[in-house]
Amino acid sequence: MMSESGKVPAPTIERLAIYSRPLEDLLESGTPVVSSERLAILCGVNPAQVRKDLAYFGEFGVRGLGYEVRELLRAIRTILATDRVWHLCIVGMGNLGRALVENENFKKRGYLFAAAFDVDNRKVGERLRCGLAIEPIAKIKELVGRLNVDIGVITTPQEDAQRVADLLTDAGVKSLLNFAPLQVRAPASCFVEHVDLGVKLENLAYHLTRLRGAKPHK
């Protein structure tokens, strides 16, 4: 079912994750089949895009009817590797770090936070609502190894991000998800994904100005 070429474009991978959200709801509500038109509306993309993206992975459709919800969701989870459990750690327990650790949706999808760290020793020992206690960054190496952490999430201020990235890659994480406003460097063996929350705002600004003719404030 899965194309073995591995050359699936990154935006398609991101959209597969987006498609899985309404599919989870449809499955829960007992809907057996969904059309590409319906799925497209639920996801805010166009139907041709849905069909094109799913075509990368072979044949999921029931001709003339749409896609079998259960089969499509299972296939997407296999492709995205969300049919397994991933161990995460997070460094930087400010508001963003706490928001991520306490997000129930991550746990539902198999992303388990195994440890939480902070650079600031005054926060160390504090018990988070999710049950974890905040650990000092001096324990990154030991805990990443012991807890088999796959992915390190960085939510520190900009000035600490590179030092933390170095500690995490040195400890053996295979991948970094970086929210700090800085492109952290890592060895080629470590896959880094940057998340810039401001990018979406700039996308909105572009649409409002170019497409809607919004006028500046005085």
Next chain:
Amino acid sequence: MMSESGKVPAPTIERLAIYSRPLEDLLESGTPVVSSERLAILCGVNPAQVRKDLAYFGEFGVRGLGYEVRELLRAIRTILATDRVWHLCIVGMGNLGRALVENENFKKRGYLFAAAFDVDNRKVGERLRCGLAIEPIAKIKELVGRLNVDIGVITTPQEDAQRVADLLTDAGVKSLLNFAPLQVRAPASCFVEHVDLGVKLENLAYHLTRLRGAKPHK
């Protein structure tokens, strides 16, 4: 300088915002010119992509040398409409809402939070670190109008998101940035952007499994 067709692909717009980050640093450090290779490395994309994206907007380059940092940054800001001030409001003052309101980078780029609301009346009146006091959602209509709010940011739990989206669009916001795990509906006159923080994690999982051969935990 700007192509007037308006048909610039959304991923290009997102990358322009990403290019602007290291350009800001280069400008601050007094670097006059940057090559597409250097800019590509700083942003974690490939140089051909940088050249292709910038080509949508005409000629920024100094032939054989690269791009003038100041000119390129100014052009990107004009394109993205980040050379002006936008008024935002935010609804849902949990950890994520607080992280966004207190993000200094938004303010630097002209995104000003003018009001913060919460569905939970027990939070109303609390003074945030940014100086705003939390308002009840009953005041959305009045404050959005009075403060000329362009963009409404939704950081509520899933079950409140649609009701809040309705209040915001009814109050006249032109655009929504929704972090709740639900595709909120809005009138066609309102541009909606969804941010799903889990999508990037799934992207990582895909890379780790398909490209790196990561094995499941026992």
